[in-house]
Amino acid sequence: MDTTTPVRRVSFSQLGRWDVKFYANSIKSVYPLVPLKNLVIEHNEKEQLYNFPEESYKILGVNNTQGIFHAYDSLGKDINQSYKRVSAGDFAYNPYRINVGSIGWVPLEHDGAYISPAYVVFSVNQKEILPEIFWLILKSSFFNESLRAATAGSVRMNLTFPLLESLQIPIPPISIQKKILENWHTATRKLTKINLDLNKLPKELERYILGQLGLKTKEITQQPKVITTNWTKLTKWSQRATHLLNQVSQITMGNYPVVIGRDCISEVKHGCSGSPSNKPTKLKVLKLSAVTSGVFLEEETKYITDKLQYRVSFDLKVGDILICRTNGTLAYVGRPALIQKDYKDIIFPDKLMRIRCKKNILPEYLEYILSTSIIRPQIEANARTAVGNYAIGNEDIFNIDFPLPPIHMQLKLVEKIKEVKDMVAEMKENSKTILDDAEKVIEKIILEGYPSTNPINNLVISEEATS
Template sequence: MNKAEYINIIPFSQLHMWDVKRHLIREIQSSFPLIPLSELIEENNNKVKLNEYPDKEFGILGVNNIDGLFDAYTEKGKKINQSYKKMETNELAYNPYRINVGSIGMKTFLHKNDYISPAYVVFRCNERLNPEYLYKLFKTNTFDKIINENTTGSVRQNLKFDTLKNIRIPLPPLSEQNQILETYSKKIQQAEELEKNSMVLEEGIEEFLYDELDIKKIEPKTETKIFNTISYKEVERWSVDTLGKLSQIENKFQGKYQLIKLRELINSYQYGLSEKSSKEPSGYPMLRMNNINNSALNIRDLKYIKIDEQTFLKYKLNKGDLLFNRTNSKELVGKTALFDIEGKFTFASYLIRVEIDDNKADKRYLNYLFNSSILQYQKNLVSRQITGQANINAQEMQAFLFPNPPLTKQREIADKIESLKDKARLLKLEAIKSRKEALKEFENEIFKKCN
């Protein structure tokens, strides 16, 4: 039995807090000197009583573990009761209760807002430490472990500023910090270039659709006419906000192919289940509106539902079913995805399952059109805003107009779009890989691996 596995010698100078958690960890290793942050950072407690300026608009910042620091919202001073901290460029802020999951950010010249909740810890770096170097350090796996080992609290883990100051970091000379960051930035620029190229391919899909369908792309304009003449054949729903919209769509999107209503291309439709679902992986997985993303399914965040076999068979998704999102934000309502994965899945009530008639339309073609601006224009015309959510019912969905080329042409268009999307997806994956490599190389440059 090796005594060293159970006994760890701690210098008295490092005993800032008396708990086992901090002193069972091994000292980090680096070829650079380890300097306590107390010598490098200073807290910013510059608070302003914003309600003393009741009619002035203040830009508020937020912090999360995805975007870091971000411009959250603007609010009039009279609605802000607490004194908020004012952040300066190059200062950092973190959520003391979520720093263990990476909730930290740095203010740059790109941020328009200046004020942040007093719940966040704000601090600046002195001339020995490049704040961007420290920010990237927080994002490494090694430093993330160090942060987690220094949080306290039995229910909510907390990292106080005084505790942060006692953490020691590898500190290269400032010139070398800048050089390490420059190498990192070059790799990130490569990733950004890949992301840009991916976006160009995605945007090219719209242009390709309009060209293939011989439709002139027209930007939607606000209708200013008070009186409108309606053809009787359009009157399927008697409401002022619906009448006349068919003519608007026909005028804007008539190309070389006849426009045909969705109801003429489908066999059936069905609303999903309204029963309560759970994240506990028990029962059948149930697809919801957040599982539809950019004409494809995203099943990373699934919920499950316990139902009997008979109910499941009634709502069981079949390969090739088109899922229509009938309730969501104005931008996302009406988005679709094809169910094209293996497994026993059902779907929630905010979705409509549509069975396409394969003899009349290509499923992929309709799916891509549903997610294009051609259909977005139509969705904007008919969707209704209720308590912050936009809604489109099954009757309105079936009235949407689609350019109807021959099946062979639909398949040709779908094949081309599929190819463009595959190329865009590969570029995104390369960009993700490049970003991960950039951070890993940064980390390897700073820390030596422990034996």
């Protein structure tokens, strides 16, 4: 049943725009609604980093999972536009993606870094609202509904700073804000415990897998300004590559023969270079974000012109491995993601490569080994740089060295890999549930008031999630 009110009265003094949906989605709270124009200060100052060509700059990005993150470092000569400098406590958002949570709060570790001018950067009046409370409100579902109503344009959402200023949010007294944060931090401390356990599992798994292969893990050290090496170990005229290759464990000392990629990989193929379609079609092409996390995300797609040639040449089948061949972040280059089923209406783009295996190697084993500390240095050493991007080619994959145990041993290792991956997935799901529940409680407090009992402290984390 439709419960929306067909008519709503708005006083003339509040009529700031001729937009029905804007007023229909206003927030209702026991606390006063305050216009954001009274709380936020835009920072639009830009610096011409290209005037300092040999200076290295930390460049930040914003997404809907990490918020603010360190995207890459770049020399001034590789930056062709003015960038915004951010300070700790600033907020930054993508005006076209804030509706999916693409907003972040700059932590102290990124103070003084730079961000693309495409992002909106601002700070808040901390006498009125605590930055962390403001961040929680911006991430809330009730604010998301409000900003959707405020967005200009019917084709693509665009939350400009003036539109942001036109929004209102409920502001509890500072004393209540502090209580909310106390309880929120209690919940996040529990999540920190889970995340610490999550961070241990991949390292423990690699120690086990490499141990079964007769090898040891090796921590990759930071590249020094000056390195020395034996002439016999100098395979590339590159300080970075030489340093990385010297980090690789002696894989020939393990229990199984060492092969090159060509011995067990039948194909390494670049993806489709066709342009995306502005109109919906029956064929979709993956975005880079579909694989850069190391897990295949089938929903990360966009439309492309539907051609039979594309479908035949760039199809995706179960057992295929996709890797990113070029990216501004070296850690993403060569990161593998396994395809778990056939996709008849999805193809892969030119910036990805598709690997297909021969019968002497399991795709699951190859996917895992490509991410280990004995293979990553080889991939990163072979990555070439141009205009701020790193790139690898087909031959770099065909020439990688790695141990190849017999199929029965691969099956044993893959079984262990799956066991740990399932465990990680379950812990992440538990963590997400706890976080979602905590956010819902905070939203309820901000809209309906602070209860006499503390609902956040009543959140229960299972023994399985914390053990």
